[in-house]
Amino acid sequence: MVETITQSIQDYLKHIYELNENGGTASTNDIAARLNIAPASVTGMLQKLASSNPPLVVYKKHQGVTLTKSGEKAALEVIRHHRLLETFLVNTLGYSWDEVHREADRLEHVISEDFEARMAEALGHPTRDPHGELIPTADLVMPTDESCPLASLRTDETATVKRVSDDDPALLRHLREIGVIPEVKLTVKNYSEFDGNLTIKVSGQKSNVVLGRTITNQIFVEK
Amino acid sequence: MVETITQSIQDYLKHIYELNENGGTASTNDIAARLNIAPASVTGMLQKLASSNPPLVVYKKHQGVTLTKSGEKAALEVIRHHRLLETFLVNTLGYSWDEVHREADRLEHVISEDFEARMAEALGHPTRDPHGELIPTADLVMPTDESCPLASLRTDETATVKRVSDDDPALLRHLREIGVIPEVKLTVKNYSEFDGNLTIKVSGQKSNVVLGRTITNQIFVEK
DNA sequence: CTTGTAATTTAGTCTAACCTAAATATATTT
DNA sequence: AAATATATTTAGGTTAGACTAAATTACAAG
Missing domain, CATH: 2.30.30.90 (Ferrous iron transport protein A (FeoA))
Known part of the structure; x- marks a missing residue:
């Protein structure tokens, strides 16, 4: 089967990852708020993500979701793209701290693995983005934050x-x-x-x- | 009205522009071949583009399409993005000649006007991309080619x-x-x-x- | 000027991802 | 423990952009 991970699925996974980092499970409402869409739409997508092959989230009705290992890898891939892009935009195109976010949000879904690798190389394999957020490693492990x-x-x-x-x-x-x-x-x-x-x-x-x-x-x- | 110019519309316009450059009018079949989709799908889109507000193409049944002024501007915007991106990728990330095309094809639809301006600036406002294709100017005029x-x-x-x-x-x-x-x-x-x-x-x-x-x-x- | 072929269009479907309104489940307060 | 409020899900609908199959139009060659 191995369904395709679309741009919106990437967005869901990214935000679920971040919600999991804080809270534990991510609630339908929280996800909806972050994505600026109706909660009802989120329910539909969560059901789909849970029943995809392999499943990307663990979903129990009325109790929110957590990421599976596959879901987490996919999320970390997007987050790595995002944070490398932010660093790249600041370093090579003179973007300021507060401007990079929106640009990276769109680019993160379309760059190739080759682009990712070239950026990492050009930047000297940074471990943090301009705001100091940790960048997942190339093999998709999130370093632990001691701060x-x-x-x-x-x-x-x-x-x-x-x-x-x-x-x-x-x-x-x-x-x-x-x-x-x-x-x-x-x-x-x-x-x-x-x-x-x-x-x-x-x-x-x-x-x-x-x-x-x-x-x-x-x-x-x-x- | 002013309907939104989606990514696929951008692709249609870009290819119609290029077909217009050579032939005159762009035929349904040629467009379908370039976009790798069924001719029937193209017909539907051409009808939509012709009846949008403002119209982006001039369409006469069975006679192909040409771009309107608005359609041409939209096409040149995408082409400018594409060619600046190719130049940028070669210059700053060491891509080679033959690798940039696919990457630019995806990025061209998602970069902001700000990103475009910063690239142009960083590259010293180039007039040709790495293959020598002319880059439309910032005010969307295609320079004439003497070659x-x-x-x-x-x-x-x-x-x-x-x-x-x-x-x-x-x-x-x-x-x-x-x-x-x-x-x-x-x-x-x-x-x-x-x-x-x-x-x-x-x-x-x-x-x-x-x-x-x-x-x-x-x-x-x-x- | 008719006939066969190629190009194009029409008609009807499909899927992804959203929506709203209504129904139901859970949580909180009294 | 009931009543109310909040969160979530279900049901049904919309839109964009693709598809296939069938119908039509245009074109070229005898």
Whole structure:
């Protein structure tokens, strides 16, 4: 049998992977929200993905889905494409941090394995994309992420920024302005018990910045 | 109204443009052959393209189609994407002459205008792609081509290669081997009345080569 | 000017992926 | 434990773009 993995199936798998990373199982509604389609349409597709050969998801009515091994491989393939593309667009065409996402979302489905390999080669086989997200390896293994939210640090702790959540372009632009980008070092000058704000000294920047919980939960660091 | 120009419509328009360049009107069968689909499917699409708003083709039953101004603009947009992409892939990812075509065929439909502009900029606004095909300008005008088939030259004439037909990868590899690539100078050493063969001295190559009609009709030069 | 062939069109189907509305299952609150 | 709210599924429908088979039109050759 071996049914074809269409572009929309790739999109489903990618988002299910990301939902699985956080929650566990991915719910019909969450998937629908991410794909901007009606929940009813998602149900139909999940049934199809579960009964394809080989099955790409494990699906129990009313209980969401998880990826099978095959589903995960297919998802990682797309994610590798996406993250390599983001890196490539920033490095070779001067795209900025916040502009690459939409472009990569369209390109990820159409590039060949050859294109993927040539990009990886040209970029020196990077392990993270411009936002610091880990890039699955060529044999489709997702490296483990050792980083923790900046929000979990306390006064006098020092760490290196590893990753920044990429789903809000405005936040990305802001972080770029205050110098919070991957591989930059920072130190917590103060932690406020009251509201969870952190006062941060960013290496290379003159003045300290105060960041709220909402932001510090989207920045990931290694001590 | 302004209906959306889907990927397959883009493909139809691109091939109709190319058929119009040679023949005049594009026939149902020719289009079907190029797109690898059944002629009956083409008829349906042509009717749709002719009655869309604005109309993209002029269609008279049993007499093939030509592009309208709107159809031509849409076609040139795709062709510009394609040719810039080929140039980009060769220049920045080390693709060879004969490998770029398939990749560009998929990418041409999904890149943004921004991507197009960045490529053009990075490449220094090239006027020809790696095979020497003219690239439509940013405002979608196809430059006029002054070149003529190598087959039309006679003994002792000298010319510069401008373009090579790109639809046969094997031919492309052969031409690369004997040094026949755009901007290379060559001289006709002999013309054979009998079979139309040309004996050619290619600048930078030690030994002369003899090329038959089939090949010399696919190489375009300027004297 | 008729007849055979090739090109084209019509008519009717199919599939993928979406939709809406209604039905049902699950979860939450009182 | 019932009542309500929320999440999910079912049922039925739409659209784009392909298909095959049959009908028609155009064209070329005797």
